[in-house]
Amino acid sequence: MNPPGALTERRFIAARAMERRSLAFLHTLVETCREWPEPRKWLCEDFVSNFKTRENFLKMVDAPSLPADPASLGLAEMAEEASGWRKEKARMQARTGASAPRIYGGRTWSEMEQYAYRYEGGVTEMGVSVLARHWRKTGARAKYAPELQRAGAELLDAVIHRGKPQLLAKLARAVALLNPKKRMNLKALLGHADWWKLQACLYILRNPQSSYRTRDVRTHLARLGVDISSLDFRRFCKRHGICRDVRAGRPRSRRMTKPGRDD
Secondary structure, rough: OOOOOOOOOOHHHHHOOOHHHHHHHHHHHHHHHHHHHHHHHHHHHHHHHHHHHHHHHHHHHHHHOOOOOOOOHOOOOOOOOOOHHHHHHHHHHHHHHOOOOOOOOEEEHHHHHHHHHHOOOOOOOHHHHHHHHHHHHHHHHHHHHHHHHHHHHHHHHHOOOOOOOOHHHHHHHHHOOOOHHHOOOOHHHHHHHHHHHHHHHHHHHHHOOOEEHHHHHHHHHHHHHOOOOOOHHHHHHHHHHHEEEOOOOOOOOOOOOOOOOOO
């Protein structure tokens, strides 16, 4: 039996937490450059030899907050190598229109993917579910991935500083849902409501259209053994801003005249 406070099999966590900050930073930098070639190239070439890169980096360090632009190209922005891509992107948008990527009922692939993550996670918070999925997908290199380090830090900060320990239970559930054995029973784990909405999201992602007919989606779900009403799908589309095809279709039944009325 281990005495209180002894280092158990989790000794590496304690060792990392008690490491000198300067040494920890150096180790993180080295491990990141080992696993990902982009930071190594940028640090050893662009940052060392290009004054403009260093100047841009210092501006970001001295700024009151980090830029939150998801379209930023990161290291390429620092070296001012992204202007060519931005010009090409502008030309493409001028030719195709800014709404061109919104081919999933008015939504983008990224937006529909986020909805799918939301329903696949069930009652698990989407951010926790996405973190668990991407960590598993990245494999052994996950702990060196900067984006996952930042996401993990946000999770721990929410637990420790913002008093949300329930996120750890949700993380455990998200990891359990990713277990291949349990995914066979995913329908039972998620429940009817989240299951059919997940399948509707996947149907939309596999069938890009400007709008979706309610009966087509209901027919697809029926093949999977899921029965929903037209109202269910209308509410789903309204909630997520997905366009429905509301053009008139065939009448549900033919009008019948009573025999002998016109005799």
